[in-house]
Amino acid sequence: MSKSVRKHKPFAGLVALMMVLTLSFLVGFTKSDASISNSDLSDQMQSQVNDLLKQEMVARHWKLVDSTITVQSIENSDSKVSAIFGIHATHLLDYASPEDVPIMKGKLQYVADNKVSGQALDSINKDIAMWKSDLQTYITTPLPYNNVIKAEGSIDSAGKLGKESVAFYVMNEAGEWIPYTLSNITTPDEAEKNGYDGLKAQVQELQTKSQNDNIAPTAVVPFIYDRLEARDYGYSSNTTKVCKSGSSTTQDASHYNSQYTYYNCNDCANYVSQCLYTGGIPTDSTWCPGSLSWIQANTLISYMLNKGYIYSATANTCVAGYPMKVHGKEHVELMVYNDGQSRLANAHTNDKYWVPYYDTMDYYQVPQVA
Numbered sequence: 001m002s003k004s005v006r007k008h009k010p011f012a013g014l015v016a017l018m019m020v021l022t023l024s025f026l027v028g029f030t031k032s033d034a035s036i037s038n039s040d041l042s043d044q045m046q047s048q049v050n051d052l053l054k055q056e057m058v059a060r061h062w063k064l065v066d067s068t069i070t071v072q073s074i075e076n077s078d079s080k081v082s083a084i085f086g087i088h089a090t091h092l093l094d095y096a097s098p099e100d101v102p103i104m105k106g107k108l109q110y111v112a113d114n115k116v117s118g119q120a121l122d123s124i125n126k127d128i129a130m131w132k133s134d135l136q137t138y139i140t141t142p143l144p145y146n147n148v149i150k151a152e153g154s155i156d157s158a159g160k161l162g163k164e165s166v167a168f169y170v171m172n173e174a175g176e177w178i179p180y181t182l183s184n185i186t187t188p189d190e191a192e193k194n195g196y197d198g199l200k201a202q203v204q205e206l207q208t209k210s211q212n213d214n215i216a217p218t219a220v221v222p223f224i225y226d227r228l229e230a231r232d233y234g235y236s237s238n239t240t241k242v243c244k245s246g247s248s249t250t251q252d253a254s255h256y257n258s259q260y261t262y263y264n265c266n267d268c269a270n271y272v273s274q275c276l277y278t279g280g281i282p283t284d285s286t287w288c289p290g291s292l293s294w295i296q297a298n299t300l301i302s303y304m305l306n307k308g309y310i311y312s313a314t315a316n317t318c319v320a321g322y323p324m325k326v327h328g329k330e331h332v333e334l335m336v337y338n339d340g341q342s343r344l345a346n347a348h349t350n351d352k353y354w355v356p357y358y359d360t361m362d363y364y365q366v367p368q369v370a
Contacts, residue, residue, distance in 0.1 A: 041081050042071050044161045045151045049085045059182045060342045062091040065142045079155045087147045093138035101135050102188040103340025106195025120203045138339050144354035146238045172358045173326050175248035175350050191340040198316045223280045225366040227321025230279030231336045236346050236353045250350045269297040271348035272323050272332045297330040310364040318363035327360040
């Protein structure tokens with residue numbers, strides 16, 4: 001019996017060794033497989049985001065010049081995957097000339113259909129000249145387009161991403177993820193109608209000589225506003241950094257103008273005030289850096305309206321360099337791009353630079369522009 005036991009000990013040891021090696025191999029394989037799976041999932045989702053970007057370019061009637069899509073984060077658990085992608089692109093407005101752009105076609109059609117003279121004609125001519133200048137720039141000069149897209153999908157038992165399961169989200173002005181959709185992009189037909197109706201409304205306002213300061217300016221302001229200087233002020237970024245732990249508000253003060261004090265988690269009005277000042281609106285004892293009218297959104301808009309420095313506008317008259325405010329909320333941004341179909345904004349908290357906005361806005365314009 002003792003010989004029999006001694007005879008089988010080497011075999012038993014070999015079996016034990018093989019079991020240990022097999023277990024080690026399986027553990028190592030599982031880790032490697034999970035790593036590869038995450039990489040594959042990231043690639044698959046990034047490919048879908050790239051397809052989404054191409055679809056968006058078509059819907060906006062833009063020509064994509066170049067683009068970079070980066071994975072900012074990815075989480076994979078419980079058969080679910082969630083990833084956040086940063087989009088940095090440049091584009092051109094894809095029309096042959098300003099006269100071919102739908103909103104301009106509508107404006108020109110109104111002029112062709114109606115006999116206008118006097119102050120109304122002067123106003124129309126200035127409006128059309130301004131739009132032609134902007135649209136020509138959009139057609140010939142590559143301009144930024146940035147966004148942050150969140151993608152969420154399901155993983156099957158084989159570790160593959162269910163393509164049809166992927167849903168996309170964008171961030172609204174409050175820092176909340178909302179479903180991504182192309183339906184909020186103005187169609188060419190809508191833009192053309194807006195151009196026609198916008199000039200019609202403008203002429204009617206002038207003809208009725210409304211005394212409502214929020215509809216039309218009634219006095220000459222002591223400055224000429226350079227809206228493109230305001231647009232080009234910059235000093236913002238597209239960041240995923242939050243202003244403090246537990247907050248969803250994004251802020252990266254390293255991109256701010258160091259000549260101004262900034263306000264943690266609440267810098268939107270401070271930023272727009274800097275833009276308006278850069279454009280030529282003068283300061284006074286009520287509106288100056290650090291004052292309530294400078295750093296609080298509602299107070300800023302009230303001040304500007306009361307002074308006659310801005311007046312109410314629409315999405316089709318609020319062009320690059322003009323301020324806007326989220327309807328019903330205390331948050332302001334600056335329009336930096338408007339081609340009648342697409343609009344982009346700059347802002348602080350949440351920080352954004354040439355990014356679409358997804359909330360209902362109250363729009364404003366400045367009476368005297370360069």
